[in-house]
Amino acid sequence: MNTLLVTGGAGFIGANFVHHVLDATDMGVVNLDLLTYAGNPDSLAGLDPNRHQLVPGDIAETAMVRELLDAHRPDAIVHFAAESHVDRSIDDPSAFVRTNVLGTQALLDAALDYWQNDCPDFRFLHVSTDEVYGDLELDQPAFTERHPYQPSSPYAASKAAADHLVRAWHRTWGLPVVITNCSNNYGPRQFPEKLIPLILINALEGRELPVYGDGQQRRDWLFVADHCRALLRVLEAGDSGRTYNVGGNAERTNLEIVHTLCDLLDERVPAARPRRELIRYVTDRPGHDRRYAIDAARIRKELGWQPAMDLTTGLQATVDWYLENRDWWQRIRDGSYRGERLGVRGEAP
Numbered sequence: 588m589n590t591l592l593v594t595g596g597a598g599f600i601g602a603n604f605v606h607h608v609l610d611a612t613d614m615g616v617v618n619l620d621l622l623t624y625a626g627n628p629d630s631l632a633g634l635d636p637n638r639h640q641l642v643p644g645d646i647a648e649t650a651m652v653r654e655l656l657d658a659h660r661p662d663a664i665v666h667f668a669a670e671s672h673v674d675r676s677i678d679d680p681s682a683f684v685r686t687n688v689l690g691t692q693a694l695l696d697a698a699l700d701y702w703q704n705d706c707p708d709f710r711f712l713h714v715s716t717d718e719v720y721g722d723l724e725l726d727q728p729a730f731t732e733r734h735p736y737q738p739s740s741p742y743a744a745s746k747a748a749a750d751h752l753v754r755a756w757h758r759t760w761g762l763p764v765v766i767t768n769c770s771n772n773y774g775p776r777q778f779p780e781k782l783i784p785l786i787l788i789n790a791l792e793g794r795e796l797p798v799y800g801d802g803q804q805r806r807d808w809l810f811v812a813d814h815c816r817a818l819l820r821v822l823e824a825g826d827s828g829r830t831y832n833v834g835g836n837a838e839r840t841n842l843e844i845v846h847t848l849c850d851l852l853d854e855r856v857p858a859a860r861p862r863r864e865l866i867r868y869v870t871d872r873p874g875h876d877r878r879y880a881i882d883a884a885r886i887r888k889e890l891g892w893q894p895a896m897d898l899t900t901g902l903q904a905t906v907d908w909y910l911e912n913r914d915w916w917q918r919i920r921d922g923s924y925r926g927e928r929l930g931v932r933g934e935a936p
Contacts, residue, residue: 588611588612588616588662588824589614589896590614590616590617590653590659590660590661590662590711591608591614591615591616591617591661591663591664591665591666591822591831592616592618592619592656592659592663592664592665592863593605593608593617593618593619593624593665593667594611594619594620594646594665594666594667594694595619595620595626595628595646595666595667595668595669596616596618596619596620596631596641596667597618597620597626597627597628597630597631597641598620598625598626598627598628598630598667598668598671598778599625599777599778599781599811600667600714600771600772600814600815600820600886601618601620601667601668601810601830602627602630602631602776602820603774603775603776603814603815604665604667604812604818605631605634605639605814606634607628607650607812607816608815609634609635609638609639609821610936611819612671612819613636613658614638615639615640615821616625616638616639616640616676617641617642617655617659617661618639618640618642619644619646619655619668620622620641620642620643620668621642621643621644621645621646621668621686621817622643623934624729624778624826625672625778625780627778627919628641628917629774629915629918630637633795634653636758636880642655644667644685645690646666646668646691646694647686647688647689647690647693647694647804647847648693649687649693649694649696649697651703652693652694652697652769653697653700653717653759654736656697656698656705657701657705660705660706661706661709662706662708662709662710663709663711663712663822664698664709664710664711664712665696665712665714665818665822666694666711666712666713666714666907667714667810667844668686668690668694668749669686669687669745669746669749670682670686670687670742670745671685671742671814672718672781673718673742673743673778673872674872675742676741676742676745677740677741677872677873677874679743680741681743681778682923683742683745684741684745686745687742687745687746687748687860687928688745688748688749691713691749691752691753695752695753695756695817695917696761697760698711698756699756699760699762700904701740702762702763703760708764710755710763710764710765710822710827710890711756711762711764711765711812712764712765712766712767712818712822712825713749713750713753713764713765713766713767714747714769714818715746715749715750715766715767715768715769715808715836716743717730717736717738717769717770717771717828717879717881718738718739718742718743718746718748718771718834718876719736719743719746719750719855719898720734720736720738720768720879721736721737721738721876722733722737722877722878722879722880723738723877723878723879723880724740725805725878727838727878728880728882729766729807729834729880729881729882730832730879730880730881730882731832731871731882731884731885731887732768732830732831732832732885736750736751738765738815739874739875739876739877740874744878745886747870748766750766753766753798754766754828757827757828761857763827763828763831764827764828764830765825765826765827765828765831765832765916766829766831767817767818767821767831767832767833768830768831768832768881769809769814769817769831769832769833769834769837770793770806770808770833770834770879770881771786771806771807771808771809771879772808772809772810772811772814773808773809773811773812773901773902773905774810774901774908775813775905775908775909775912776906776915777809777813777919779916779919782844782845783844783902783905784840784909785847786844786845786847786849787850787852787905787906787909787933788909788916788920790849790852790862790865790886791852791856791909793838793858793865793911794865794866795865795866795867796845796862797864797865797867797869797871798841798842798845798866798868798869798874799841799870799871799872799875800868800870800871801868802841802842802845802868803840803841803842803877804840804876804877804878805838805839805840805841805877805878805879806838806839806841806878807834807835807836807837807838807878807879807880807881808835808844808898808901809833809834809837809881809894810835810836810837810894810896810901810904810905812895812896813835813896814833816892816895817831817833817886817892818833819885820886820890820891820892821890822935823913825890826889826930831883831885831890832880832881832882832883832885832886832888833881833883833886833892834880834881834883834894835855835881835884835894835896835901836881836894836900837894837897837898838878839854839898845866846863846900847902848902848906849861849862849863849865849866850862850863851902851903851906853905855906855907855910856910868906884912902918902920902936913929930933933935
């Protein structure tokens with residue numbers, strides 16, 4: 588492969604993937620991003636302009652996507668672009684349906700025409716989430732790729748719909764697609780509405796640390812660099828029409844994560860009082876899933892991937908990144924990365 592068209596490549600996972608591709612391969616990247624509130628060009632700073640081009644635009648504009656495909660002749664599309672904040676999906680599901688469902692359909696239309704007429708070796712990698720599976724009881728086995736879809740939130744339902752569309756384009760027309768469903772990502776460049784950066788930044792600023800309900804919701808945590816390695820491996824060697832679950836094999840409750848972050852900050856940047864004292868329990872959100880867990884046996888056995896970063900080391904690295912990159916998140920806090928001030932709201936995953 589020589590060139591990738593990456594959608595949503597200014598977001599958290601997308602930007603980390605772009606960095607990984609440019610560091611680990613010789614490929615170039617055309618990066619299509621609508622640059623909504625969570626699309627941050629600062630996350631792409633320092634990339635080689637000869638190998639990376641950021642194109643502001645909407646995946647739902649099929650004509651524009653076709654123009655990009657014609658102009659750059661990519662070997663694959665890696666599709667990250669999505670609305671992904673569960674709380675926002677509860678407030679306004681329509682934006683999630685438009686981007687995650689209709690946007691994916693428009694992108695598939697353009698990809699199908701390109702594959703059929705111009706690029707027979709083309710691939711389409713659709714990046715999805717474990718939230719499509721719903722939740723698990725504490726004694727239930729982790730999600731496999733055969734687990735039924737039971738989405739709880741409008742966000743999860745919109746991603747489930749997108750997954751089904753991708754499979755339909757493969758089954759009906761043979762479009763060479765691969766789907767991944769990942770567990771909760773964490774690491775550098777994550778927008779501060781998500782749990783880990785929200786807790787880190789609030790704790791550094793002495794603000795309250797909101798925890799939904801009793802904080803006992805369990806998640807499987809995956810370091811974003813490990814996810815990027817998995818995606819590149821799936822893109823290169825995954826079977827067409829196949830789904831691969833990607834997980835970190837690191838289940839923790841939200842409260843355990845918050846406690847760990849507080850303790851790591853107290854070690855590195857001591858405050859007048861322990862930061863655990865800033866924790867405040869807030870009303871749980873509607874339909875909040877209790878537990879997610881990923882069984883990543885398929886990608887491990889078939890493609891030889893497994894996570895390299897354990898959770899303890901990954902959280903330490905994440906804390907250090909946010910301490911060393913205060914300018915990055917301060918520009919989000921004050922809105923200067925977009926020329927406007929934004930209110931950043933918190934989410935427990």
